Amino acid sequence: MTESILRVCRACDRYTMKSACPACGAPTRTPHPARYDASDRYGEYRRRLLEAAGPAGGR
Numbered sequence: 001m002t003e004s005i006l007r008v009c010r011a012c013d014r015y016t017m018k019s020a021c022p023a024c025g026a027p028t029r030t031p032h033p034a035r036y037d038a039s040d041r042y043g044e045y046r047r048r049l050l051e052a053a054g055p056a057g058g059r
């Protein structure tokens, strides 16, 4: 449950325990490595799908 305490600012990629980034003041959020990885995999999957449908569909 320690990951709920640790937060990260996506603006400057800085880890903090505050809800607001001390550097830029932007609202921080809890890091989600699994979600990020899933999103990346989905992006690659979509690219492969698009690439496969490219020559067949034309558009």
Ligand SMILES: [Zn+2]
Pocket (backbone or CB within 6 Å): 009, 010, 011, 012, 013, 014, 021, 022, 023, 024, 025, 026
């Ligand atoms: Zn920041």
